[in-house]
Amino acid sequence: MAAAQGAVIACHTKDEFDAQMAKGKEAGKLVIIDFMSPSCPFCLEIAPVYAEWAKKFPSAVFLEVNVFELKEVAKSYNIQAAPTFVFIRDDLTLESFVGAYPDKLRNTIKEFIDNTSAASASSA
Structure with missing residues (x-):
């Protein structure tokens, strides 16, 4: 289960999810989780956009969780x-929102990626 940088990582078990979250925390990365349903038309609509952002922002971890497959995690x-x-960093939920809004998704990713870059630069 190698972490695919620049790709969406689908988690099919709680162990997979926990392992990916631990890797993200250890690396100090922003972790973005898409809680989705395969029968949701809005989820299917936003999925290629989410995958595109995963490629554009490889410094973040992009996870996908099927809410029916991993009910415990969704709960x-x-x-x-x-x-x-x-959106999570260091076990802290920074933000969350409901809906398939490409611009909001991109802007929120950029906000937290940019904040990481600024924090890194100021601590150097």
């Missing part, structure tokens, strides 16, 4: 609807 994040995007 632990209090997911009420799909798609829901959750």
